[in-house]
Every structure is written in structure tokens, then in C-alpha cells.
Amino acid sequence: MKILILGAVGQIAHMLKSELLNKTSHSTVLYARNGHKRLTLIDKSREEIFDGDFKDKDKLIDAMKDVDLVYINDMGDDKSTKTIINAMNDAGVRRVIAASVLGIYDEVPGAFGEWNKRMIGGIPRMQSQIESARLLEKSKLDYTLLRLTWLYNENRNTKYMITHKGEPFVGAQVTRQAVTQLIMDIIEEKSDKYFQTSLGVSEPNTDWAKPSFY
Structure with a gap:
């Protein structure tokens, strides 16, 4: 399988x-602004770099040649x-996994939901998300949308839990390592169970009023 990673300098993208x-x-195609300056190839037989902007349609189409799956690190x-x-659509690539944030459906209840709204609910990027x-969701792509709770790093902590669209979002934090593991699990899934799904992603047993690191 050939996988295009859009936003390849991001932390989760790098872990992935x-x-x-x-x-x-x-094999991977690594796509980022000034990618050749900011990225290092480990295995040149399985990696290639594209310098480009997400708004450059022609460059994106070039990067999607023979690609089976696209991962979008930032929406x-x-x-x-x-x-x-x-x-x-123009390149004929259908499978996409995209990272978004919690709260886009106003699906986070309770004290944590109120805290999350105060922190990010009013920023312009939330409306863009x-x-x-x-x-x-309106596209005809085989998408998996990941609604990520508040992120932190902890080596070897790959525990994650999932909530589905229409369910209350539970969980105040999750490691980037766990998100990476989930993306790997989705990539390796042989069925279509994750197609046209929007998944809330958090760490088990973190049903708190705010993340532990705040």
C-alpha cells in the first residue's frame, strides 16, 4: 500500500x-511546505517527499499518483x-483518514464540555474544523474522521477508546502515541468497518473536567 501523509512534519504524522x-x-509520500528542508528520508526506496501547500491542487494530484490512502494531519x-x-476525486483516490478535534458536533457534555468550549469553542479554527x-462527510470518499481530544505525549501509552457520532464524547485527553496506534489499526483493517465514520478518540478512564496537564 502507498500512503500519502499530508502535513508530514506534524508530531502524529512523524510517528505514523x-x-x-x-x-x-x-511506502509513504510525505507532503509538507518546504518538505525537503524539514524532513529526512530514512528509507529512500519506500519514501518520497513533496514540497507543497494544501491549496495547490495540481501538486496534490501529482503527490497522489498510485496512492491508496491519504492521511490528513490537520483540518x-x-x-x-x-x-x-x-x-x-480527480486523482481517483477514495480512502482518507483525517484528524479533526472534539466538539465539532457540540457532542461534549458536562464540565469538560464547558471547559472545552471556553478553550477552543470561539476560535476561528473551530469553525473551519x-x-x-x-x-x-458530504463527499463520496471512503473517509474516517478522527475527533481527537486534548493531546499529550507518553511513550508506550497506546491506549485509546472510541465514541461514535451521535454519542456523547467521553475522555479529556489521549496520547499522540495512542492516536498513531489507532491510525495504524485503521490502515491495517481489511474490512470497510471504518468507512464513512466519525470517531471520537480519547484515553480510557479520563472522564474528567479537564486534561491532567491543565
């Missing part, structure tokens, strides 16, 4: 690349999301 190289035979700009979807999710 490493996991793919170390644990699978898949905070709905104009970019629209361009990516259009490029995928909402619109990006709407665009993806």
Missing part, C-alpha cells in the same frame, strides 16, 4: 511514518480541505 516503516511494508483550514477532496468535517 516511523510506525509504517518499522512495522509494515507500505483547520476548510479551503484546504475542499482542495484536498477535489484533488482526491466544523466546515471541513461537513465537506468530508
Whole structure:
């Protein structure tokens, strides 16, 4: 399988690349602004770099040649999301996993929901996240949307739990390592169980009023 990682300099994207190289035979296309300056190839036979912007449709189409799956590391700009979807349609690529944030459906209840709204509910990027999710869900792509709770790093902590669209979101935090593991699990899933799904992603037993690191 050939996987295009959009936003390849991000922390989760970097972890995902490493996991793919170390644990699978898949190849990767790493796409980022100034990618050749900011990224280092470990296995040139299985990796390639594209310098590009998410709004550059022609460059995106070039990067999608022979790609089986696209991972979008950031959906905070709905104009970019629209361009990516259009490029995928033109390139004939259907499978996409996209990282978003919790709260886009006003699905976070209780004290944590109120805290989350105070922290990010009013920022412009939240509206872009909402619109990006709407665009993806309206598309004809085989998408998996990941609504990530508050992120932190902890080596070897790959525990995650999932809630589905329409269910209350539970969990105040999750490690980037756990999110990476979930993405790997979705990539390796042989069935279509994750197609056209929107998944809330958190760490078990973190049903708190705010993350532990705040």
C-alpha cells in the first residue's frame, strides 16, 4: 500500500511514518511546505517527499499518483480541505483518514464540555474544523474522521477508546502515541468497518473536567 501523509512534519504524522516503516511494508509520500528542508528520508526506496501547500491542487494530484490512502494531519483550514477532496476525486483516490478535534458536533457534555468550549469553542479554527468535517462527510470518499481530544505525549501509552457520532464524547485527553496506534489499526483493517465514520478518540478512564496537564 502507498500512503500519502499530508502535513508530514506534524508530531502524529512523524510517528505514523516511523510506525509504517518499522512495522509494515507500505511506502509513504510525505507532503509538507518546504518538505525537503524539514524532513529526512530514512528509507529512500519506500519514501518520497513533496514540497507543497494544501491549496495547490495540481501538486496534490501529482503527490497522489498510485496512492491508496491519504492521511490528513490537520483540518483547520476548510479551503484546504475542499482542495484536498477535489484533488482526491480527480486523482481517483477514495480512502482518507483525517484528524479533526472534539466538539465539532457540540457532542461534549458536562464540565469538560464547558471547559472545552471556553478553550477552543470561539476560535476561528473551530469553525473551519466544523466546515471541513461537513465537506468530508458530504463527499463520496471512503473517509474516517478522527475527533481527537486534548493531546499529550507518553511513550508506550497506546491506549485509546472510541465514541461514535451521535454519542456523547467521553475522555479529556489521549496520547499522540495512542492516536498513531489507532491510525495504524485503521490502515491495517481489511474490512470497510471504518468507512464513512466519525470517531471520537480519547484515553480510557479520563472522564474528567479537564486534561491532567491543565
